[in-house]
Amino acid sequence: MRKFKSNLIVALCGASVLLALVPLAMILFYVISRGFSALNWAFFTQTPKPVGEAGGGMGNAIVGTLILIVIAGVIAIPVGVLSGVHLAEFKGTRFSSMVRFAADVLNGVPSIVIGIFAYAIIVLPLKRFSAIAGGFALAIIVIPVVARTTEELLRLVPGGLKEAALALGATRAKAMFSVILPAALPGILTGILVALARVAGETAPLLFTAFNNRFFSTNVTQPIGSLTVQVFTYALSPYDDWIRQAWAGALVLVTMILILSIIARVATRRLERMARG
Amino acid sequence: MDEVKITVRDFDFYYGTNKVLHAISLDIPKNRVTALIGPSGCGKSTFLRSINRMNDIIPGIRVDGKILVDDVDVYGSGIDVVSLRRRVGMVFQKSNPFPKSIYENVAYGLRINGLRDKRKLDEAVSRSLDRAALLDEVKDRLNASALALSGGQQQRLCIARALAVDPDVLLMDEPASALDPIATQKIEELVFDLKKNYTIVIVTHNMQQAARVSDRTAFFMLGKLVEYDDTRTIFMNPSVKLTEDYITGRFG
Amino acid sequence: MLRHFDREIDQLKELLLRMGALVEDQINESIRALLDRDSAIAQKVIDSDTAVDQMELDIDQHTIELIATMQPAAVDLRFVAAAMKITPELERIADLAVDVCERAMELNAEPPLKPLLDIPRLARMAQDMVRQALDAFVRRDTALARQVIDRDDQVDLLTEQSFRELLTYMLEDSRNISRAIRLTFVNKYFERMADGATNICEMVVYLAEGKVIKHSGHHDAE
Numbered sequence: 001m002r003k004f005k006s007n008l009i010v011a012l013c014g015a016s017v018l019l020a021l022v023p024l025a026m027i028l029f030y031v032i033s034r035g036f037s038a039l040n041w042a043f044f045t046q047t048p049k050p051v052g053e054a055g056g057g058m059g060n061a062i063v064g065t066l067i068l069i070v071i072a073g074v075i076a077i078p079v080g081v082l083s084g085v086h087l088a089e090f091k092g093t094r095f096s097s098m099v100r101f102a103a104d105v106l107n108g109v110p111s112i113v114i115g116i117f118a119y120a121i122i123v124l125p126l127k128r129f130s131a132i133a134g135g136f137a138l139a140i141i142v143i144p145v146v147a148r149t150t151e152e153l154l155r156l157v158p159g160g161l162k163e164a165a166l167a168l169g170a171t172r173a174k175a176m177f178s179v180i181l182p183a184a185l186p187g188i189l190t191g192i193l194v195a196l197a198r199v200a201g202e203t204a205p206l207l208f209t210a211f212n213n214r215f216f217s218t219n220v221t222q223p224i225g226s227l228t229v230q231v232f233t234y235a236l237s238p239y240d241d242w243i244r245q246a247w248a249g250a251l252v253l254v255t256m257i258l259i260l261s262i263i264a265r266v267a268t269r270r271l272e273r274m275a276r277g
Numbered sequence: 278m279d280e281v282k283i284t285v286r287d288f289d290f291y292y293g294t295n296k297v298l299h300a301i302s303l304d305i306p307k308n309r310v311t312a313l314i315g316p317s318g319c320g321k322s323t324f325l326r327s328i329n330r331m332n333d334i335i336p337g338i339r340v341d342g343k344i345l346v347d348d349v350d351v352y353g354s355g356i357d358v359v360s361l362r363r364r365v366g367m368v369f370q371k372s373n374p375f376p377k378s379i380y381e382n383v384a385y386g387l388r389i390n391g392l393r394d395k396r397k398l399d400e401a402v403s404r405s406l407d408r409a410a411l412l413d414e415v416k417d418r419l420n421a422s423a424l425a426l427s428g429g430q431q432q433r434l435c436i437a438r439a440l441a442v443d444p445d446v447l448l449m450d451e452p453a454s455a456l457d458p459i460a461t462q463k464i465e466e467l468v469f470d471l472k473k474n475y476t477i478v479i480v481t482h483n484m485q486q487a488a489r490v491s492d493r494t495a496f497f498m499l500g501k502l503v504e505y506d507d508t509r510t511i512f513m514n515p516s517v518k519l520t521e522d523y524i525t526g527r528f529g
Numbered sequence: 530m531l532r533h534f535d536r537e538i539d540q541l542k543e544l545l546l547r548m549g550a551l552v553e554d555q556i557n558e559s560i561r562a563l564l565d566r567d568s569a570i571a572q573k574v575i576d577s578d579t580a581v582d583q584m585e586l587d588i589d590q591h592t593i594e595l596i597a598t599m600q601p602a603a604v605d606l607r608f609v610a611a612a613m614k615i616t617p618e619l620e621r622i623a624d625l626a627v628d629v630c631e632r633a634m635e636l637n638a639e640p641p642l643k644p645l646l647d648i649p650r651l652a653r654m655a656q657d658m659v660r661q662a663l664d665a666f667v668r669r670d671t672a673l674a675r676q677v678i679d680r681d682d683q684v685d686l687l688t689e690q691s692f693r694e695l696l697t698y699m700l701e702d703s704r705n706i707s708r709a710i711r712l713t714f715v716n717k718y719f720e721r722m723a724d725g726a727t728n729i730c731e732m733v734v735y736l737a738e739g740k741v742i743k744h745s746g747h748h749d750a751e
Contacts (some may be wrong), residue, residue, distance in 0.1 A: 092336065160373030164435065167331060167367035168386035168442060169359045178389060183376045462532070469533045488598040489534075512597040 028254070035251030038244040043252075048214050048230070054241050058249050060216040061225040064131070065256070067218065068210060068226055069196050071135025076142035077192055083143070084150020084188075085176060091155075100151075103144035114140050115205030123209060131217075131224040134210025138199040145198075149191030153184040186271035193264035197257045203228040227253045279306035282446065282476040283328065288342035290323055290500075292335070297323055299501045300342070305493070310468060310477045312491035312508065314484055316528070319497040321480050325448050328478065329365040330358050346446065363390070366444035370451040372431035374423035374438075379406075379415050382423045382434055386442035401441050408474075409437035410467050429460025436467065440475075447471065449479040453486065465490050484524055488512045496520045534599050541591050541612055542667070548584040548616065549663040552623045555581065556659060556722065559626040560652045563633040563715065564645065571630035571637075581623040588616045604736075611736040615666065615729050622659060622725040625718045632711045632718075642698060642708040647691035648716055654684055655719040658726035665730055669737040674730035678742075684723040691716050 042057045049056030083099065090096045118137035123129055157180050165175035181188075211223040212233065227249050234246035283305035290298035298320045305311045313321040326332045328344055330351060344351050351361055363386070374382050381388075383402045392398060402419070406412040411433040415426070423434055432452060439447060449468070453461040468477060468490045481487050487494050488508060495505040496519075504511065504520040515521045522528050555574055562571035592613050595601060601609050636642075658677050665674040695709045695716070731743045 158371075158373065160369055160371050161375060163331065163334075163367075163369060164373045164375070164438070165385070165389075166334065167329065167362055167369075168389070168438065169363035170386075170389050171359060174389050178385070179375050466533055485600050488600070509594050509598060513593060 031251050031254055034247035038248035043248055047216050058227065058230050060213065061227045061230040062252060064225040065200060065227045067131055067224060068134050068138060069200055071131060072138035072142055072199055073196055075136060075139035076146055080143045080146025081150050083147035084154060087151040088154035089176060103147050107144040111141060111202050112204040115207060115209055119208045129209060129211035129223040131210055131220040134206045137205035137209045138202060141199050142195045145195040146192055150188050153187040154180060157183045186268045190264045190268045193260055197260035200257055201228060201253060203232050279309055282307035284345040286343045288344055290327060291339040293337045297500050301502050303495060303502060303505045305478060307476050308472055309492040310472050310479060310490050311493040312487035313480045313495050313497060314487045315497035320500040321497045322450055325450055325478060325480050328448055329362050329367055331367065333358060363442050364444050365446040365448060366439035367448045368436050368439050368452045370454055372428060372435050374431050374434050376424055378420045379423050379434060380419040383437050383441050385438060405437040405441040408440050409433045411437055429456050429463060432456060432464060446476045451480055451482060454482060496523060537595055538608060544588050544591060545612055545615060546667060548588060548619050551581055552619045553660055555623050555626040556656045559629040562630050564649060566637045568634045568637050571633045574630045575627050578623060578627050581620060585616050585620045607736045607739060611732040614732050618725045618728050622722050625722050629715055629718050632715050636708060636711055639708055642705060647687060651687045651691060651719045655722040658723050662726040662729040665733045671734050671737045674733040677730045678727050681723055681727045684720055688716055688720040
């Protein structure tokens with residue numbers, strides 16, 4: 001009887017795993033099968049054609065997404081990491097528990113709300129949509145993730161390292177930045193890349209910040225195209241060619257996120273191995 | 278009596294309202310090994326960490342009385358804790374090399390001191406490794422990760438790292454308790470050699486180790502210094518009954 | 530790896546050797562005092578005994594410290610134990626040399642009983658055995674130690690022979706008795722020195738091989 005119960009539970013677990021995997025497999029299957037056929041060289045190099053004209057591509061949106069990620073990273077990495085350092089170093093204070101709580105709340109705020117926020121404080125004063133506003137909105141999503149990841153990973157660094165550094169005459173700041181942070185770096189880097197990969201797939205906060213741009217642009221003060229918004233626009237259109245391109249865009253987006261995740265893993269492992277020797 | 282390096286007078290230590298050291302007074306001689314022994318929780322480690330103020334990182338501590346290193350009160354006003362710790366080095370129970378190369382581990386203390394000269398760094402690194410009796414084992418792989426070393430080697434690396442900043446005093450908190458007998462013996466031999474140039478204070482749970490390596494032994498119990506004398510006297514003919522009970526294992 | 534303990538052991542060995550050399554000297558001088566009928570030398574030997582006693586105390590102190598601080602094991606432990614048993618052996622041999630000198634001074638007060646023949650041989654043999662025992666100890670030379678132990682039988686024979694000769698002197702003329710008895714004592718003293726050397730050699734075998742050959746009747750020689 002006991003054995004039967006055990007087997008039953010094992011079987012249930014297995015079934016649940018399958019159930020979870022089925023949608024993933026189907027998404028990948030659909031995206032690849034529908035998207036691959038629309039992929040061609042022009043898709044990567046050309047900009048969208050006006051309505052009615054066949055062909056064109058999403059070159060501008062691919063570059064746009066990359067630029068948005070870079071802007072988000074430039075803002076979020078220093079702010080997030082330093083916040084995490086503060087949280088880990090002054091863990092007992094009231095201020096840090098407030099910050100920690102705020103970060104967790106921010107993490108749960110719907111991304112569209114963050115989009116509105118960025119719209120209110122950047123787009124409205126400047127009176128135009130811009131890549132900066134988009135990157136800023138994404139950064140707001142990334143910061144709490146990076147801060148909490150950094151904090152947790154710093155706490156995992158053995159206390160002995162800090163003691164050793166202090167005993168050698170290091171100040172607290174020196175111990176943090178020369179020993180503790182480097183020791184946690186591989187994990188922090190993974191956290192950053194995973195967070196960036198996640199926001200690469202965000203659409204909502206970009207709709208009224210970066211907006212969209214049919215033309216090729218690298219000017220960060222101008223509206224900029226992005227894969228997600230482009231896919232969103234095309235997928236809702238009545239034109240077959242655009243819908244095919246939306247699938248292709250989705251495929252490129254999924255691939256980019258996959259590549260980022262793989263880089264995160266490989267880089268982490270390599271860094272860890274370097275540290276261990 | 279040898280020249281005194283560290284003078285302790287009526288030193289009290291509190292964690293919050295909990296008094297863990299009671300009026301400790303003793304003189305630690307220069308270029309000798311002084312062992313601190315006693316049962317767990319007797320305050321010997323707290324006392325050791327008071328000498329280089331490593332306890333400062335713990336919130337809610339308070340001290341009373343004096344600890345003088347070279348006649349300067351380490352708890353006096355105007356004492357720079359950072360420079361104190363450069364003069365009073367420390368080696369911990371668990372070897373704690375940084376996840377860096379062997380070279381960078383040893384060079385760390387000098388680098389944060391602002392030493393940039395590559396040649397001077399090289400010299401200091403190999404001198405310190407040599408003093409810690411590790412140079413021969415690692416000289417061909419200074420750029421390898423310190424974490425690849427064995428436990429005993431890691432602990433000697435930590436000693437080399439502490440020696441690199443050229444302290445006068447070396448505090449050792451059970452430096453061999455996590456090591457096998459061979460590695461332990463190497464550490465003990467090292468301690469014995471190092472006392473020519475350094476004043477060493479060592480906390481150990483292992484009484485035999487205290488007997489082997491030290492010149493003076495202080496027996497702590499319940500936060501009080503019970504007896505402090507020449508190691509030979511402590512182990513052959515202690516004057517306090519409690520000490521005798523402890524070192525003969527009749528404790529109960 | 531050279532252990533700091535090895536230096537301590539070497540120091541102890543050095544102390545033992547110095548004591549051994551002093552004891553050998555005492556034997557040698559006691560023989561001279563007896564054969565040359567030189568009471569001045571005899572007195573010097575008696576006076577030097579305090580030096581030997583002091584060395585015994587020093588070595589005891591050192592060995593106890595070694596045990597207290599170093600917790601010797603295996604060969605180190607056997608060495609320290611051997612040292613503790615060899616020291617009183619040496620001290621006793623030195624005391625015997627003093628006894629020889631005391632008898633010599635008494636004998637010197639009277640005309641010689643007879644030309645001494647067996648006693649000098651016995652004395653040289655005992656002296657030799659003590660020296661060899663110390664050599665065997667220093668070199669941990671068990672072959673030499675076993676040779677010394679085997680010579681003890683010859684010493685016993687010689688003692689017996691010398692005793693019978695002295696007995697004839699006593700039977701011959703009762704005025705000889707007091708001198709003959711003194712010589713009998715001297716005879717016995719040297720025999721006991723040889724016994725001491727034998728005991729030291731037994732400790733050497735124990736030290737080097739960990740085997741106890743004392744009281745075993747046979748010496749387990751290969």
